[in-house]
Amino acid sequence: MTASAAVVAITSVPYNALEWLIEHWSDELREIGAELGIEMLEYTFMHHAFLVGALIAVMAPLIGTFLVHRQLALIGDALAHTAFAGVAVGLFVNATFGTGISPYITAVVVAMIAALAIELISEVTDAYNDVSMAIVLSTGFALGAVLISFNTGGLAVGINQYLFGNLATVSRENVIILVVLFVVVTLVVLLTYKQLLYVTFDETAARVAGLRVPWYNRVMAMLTAMVVVGAMQIMGVILVAAMLVVPVAGAAQFARSFREALLASVILAQIAVLVGITLSYQYETTAGGTIVLVAVAIYIGAVLVGKVQSHQVTAEETRSIPDEEPAD
């Protein structure tokens, strides 16, 4: 708990309120578990895991929908790897100066700086480019690896937790960090939904309409950084981007409107997280990997549903072949 001493000093009231809420959530789940005889709901860490999972399954597809439909899925991966550098910075600082800052806090800071850097580079070069994104990705990961190797001994276990995620280590403090990230991300998206949608659909038209496109791109990149760090606790650096992409790709198979796509991707992600966490508890597998496998299975199901659906649509409306159809 010393880790958050600084944070607590500034924001002790909301912090205590959140703590109370999380305890309350825990009690509720424990009761439900006792009543229905669900064994895994006896443990506080599982309460935390389900809460964190549910929040991740809202904000990851929320941001992911905007990213995927701009062909920017890779940015999540790049930021996750730079977030790993942020974790390393946190561990390094703690080991060197004996402080107790949560590595997730430093991860958020570093990832957001990286997000801004990626945006500014793309503004200058006038394109998101695979190569520069790949360079940012590897630089982040390499930096993390090197920083961690400075702290020899005792840290190996800690790294695994960040690389692959871990259900059992989701502390109450980490839950609070995630809740704060969740609130910020959802509020910003609610506030700028229209602008983000316009920019996602047609950047040039959005610029002509007077929207400050670079500004919204920066906002989007920063939100991505927050989501990635938030989801890292369970998913781990390596698999976190999957939560941004897989449910969204699944939803796109059958959704007609953008709102439908958003909603469907959140629902698919919730299913993946709930089933994934339960399975990983039952079979003692790693949570991140299990969740992603469930998500991919759902995606395959969605592809099949989408195929059947589009067959029906084709039959109904005798859909156009581009070069004919007297349309108007």
Added chain:
Amino acid sequence: MTQPQSNVRRDRADHIVDVKDVSFGYTASPVVEDISFTVERGEYVGMIGPNGSGKSTLLRLILGLHEPDEGQVELLGHPARAFAEREKVGYVAQDVTENTKRMPITVAEVVLMGRFPHAGFGRVTSDDRDRARQALRTVGIDHLADRKITQLSGGQRQRAYIARALASEAELLVLDEPTVGVDAESVDAFFDLLTDLNDDGMTILLVEHDIGAVLEHTSRVICLNRELYFDGDPVAFADSDALDRAYGTNVRRDDGVVVS
């Protein structure tokens, strides 16, 4: 300018587009050079020129997407780069949905985007939805409102983008080769729609590769190839040698350059 007189101000406001001595180049060689013209409220202007003549670049300069190397561009009386009053500018590009092919979004959602500049960070109201629906009726595709935009034909999709401009209460409609990839029959209907809108007072600036269509439908022709070659009446253009000079001598005088 000190103390602008009121009639001067109104004069300037009636210039929907004001291009003054504009030059621009991506590299050392200019793409457009020393171009000046104005578009007044209610005009229907067609811009033509051979491939690589800089007509799309000029359009981007007018919309403020590029900064001119020399000269100034004003849109609705504001510098184009200031992006002021942009809800009054509707923009229809070549079929952009090619890039966003798989994005799930309905026609109604796209048209509603025209209301976004009005709504700002506030909520979209039922009045906004009504206006969007009305705009869809005007372009004649309100029965397609709940279709995915990707399921529309090229011609229908361009109508949806025009509806977006109408929903935005645009006073100027800027179209960049809107009929590319649209089948011949729909093209005629599309130009009829533009004529109707112009009759209702919409100012239209159209970049088009089809010279015949421009001569047939617009009330003013601007012909350029890096520099301005002609600016005036379509009939006068057909009689002049501007086309030969701008396009070079061996121009394919295909689809009916003759004005009916």
